[in-house]
Amino acid sequence: MYRHVALRAAAFASLTFAFHYAHAVSMNPHGIGEALIYPYYTVNKNQDTLISVVNPGSVGKAVQVRFREGYNGRDVRSFVLYLAPHDVWTASMSPGVDGIGAMLKTSDKSCTTPLFPAEGVELTSAGYDGTSPPYPADAGPQNLTRTQEGSIEFIVGGDIIPGSATEAATTRTASGAPSCAGLTPMNTADLGPANSGIFGSASIVNVGEGTFFSYNADALQNFSSRNLFFYTLPLGPTLADASSPESKLGGAVAYVTGYGEYPAALDYESGIDAVSAVLMADAIYGEYFVDAGFGANTDWIVSFPTKNYYVDKVLYPSNPTAPFEESFSAPGESGVSIGGTVCDRDQSCQTIAATRVLPYQVNTIPIRSGGGNDPSGVFGSNQLSLTITPRASAGDIKLDLSADHALVGGQYLVKDHTPMLLTGLPVLGFMAYDIVNANAQNGVLANYGGTFPLRKPIACEGLADTCDL
DSSP: OHHHHHHHHHHHHHHHHHHHTTTOBEEOTTSOBSEEEEEEEEOGGGOEEEEEEEEOSSSOEEEEEEEEETTTOOEEEEEEEEEOTTEEEEEEEEEOGGGOSEEEEOOOOSEEESOOOTTOEEOOSTTTSSOBTTBOOOSSOOSGGGGGEEEEEEEEEEEEOTTSHHHHHHSOOTTSSOOOTTOOTTOGGGEEOOOSOBEEEEEEEETTTTEEEEEEOEEEESOOSSOHHHHHTTTOOOGGGOOOTTOSSSSEEEEEOSSSSSOEEEEESSHHHHHHHHHEESEEEEEEEOOGGGTOEEEEEEEOTTTHHHHOTTTOTTSOOTTSOSOOBTTTBOOEEEEEEEEETTSOEEEEEEEEEOOSSEEEEEEOTTOOSSOOTTTOOOOOSOOBOOSSSEEEEEEEOOTTOEEEEEEETTTTTEEEEEESEEOEEEEEEEEEEEEEETTEEEEEEEEEEOBOOOEEESOTTTOOO
16 A cells, blocks of 8 residues: 555656646657757668658647768758648768769658758768858868768658648649749748657668668757757857746756666756766766677767767857867867776676867767778778777677766755766767678678667765755
């Protein structure tokens, strides 16, 4: 009896807490939210990245789309996508002209501003090479090769108001396509706050090799309670524009979950810190499979979606560098200190010596013997600074992110704003492996592959009765 009473009390407390902080930014475990992060795209190794995003709701949405290159998270292509109710937008990324850079193509009829030409558009170096006034040059390479791998963001800037001119322009006509006439995000009067989310996925395909690696986009829910285009034009919303009306500091509240009984509502002065708090991990865990008899390779993708806001001192000179360690500088790096362990499946482990690595916003870690600078085995990535030598053909790996890394500034919202410090780094990623089977059948070559999210624990430092995550 007492157990049931306690459970009912806990459930009531949890529901009350969730209702009171309904606009706290959090990860949606089901993949639906107002901001989507795709931690990796690539066109290396003659691969294509296929992208889809879905509006499952009954109200149209104006969505800021942003492709970010992998070195420093600089914008290499951005536009506004208008998703009608129950609309799906799809696109593909392929190697650019002469195999340099990347080309984005779509035959989808959903409206965008600017409109897409039929031949597609190339990702551009203007975001980092100094040729575009809003974006001064940074310390990384200035060529188009830098656009060949990175990450993607979809952020709902606002819901399209029913009966507005924007709704009329984005609604399909008898021809099966919307008119897209007169669309501009400048017309903020046609947009209201986002009241529901979107979801999406990506697939990295190598037609020649017969491999297919798919993953779901990570989703942030309750990202903002306002029409973001009204506040962020002309460049449009970014992950830094998270906001919460409940914030006592004028920024955003992060709803952080971990091992504790209840999630913690942490208040931050800055929206990007709240987003980082939701993504924090003091370690990442995953598996590997590299059996030569199976022709198996494993790559880890380790992406830091908010890193540029802390290390890019050209664009954000006044932002603190923590939880990262150093500014992005020549030849285009900003390393972090990590250690860890690599084990086989029979509990035999070896320490990964503490070192400063993972210098990019999007990093690839090949699991292979011998090290070297050759492209990674699965994705053909060149953004490598760490190669992990396996203990056997299969096992597991832990990378410790807690050393010298902490996100400061959080205040526990329900405990008189007691300071709370989260250790580690804001990270997303996945493990991918492929297998080449030359003996599937006589004369038949079979390829297989799989992707699995990296697991992430979270740790905090604060008063003993508040650090419950």
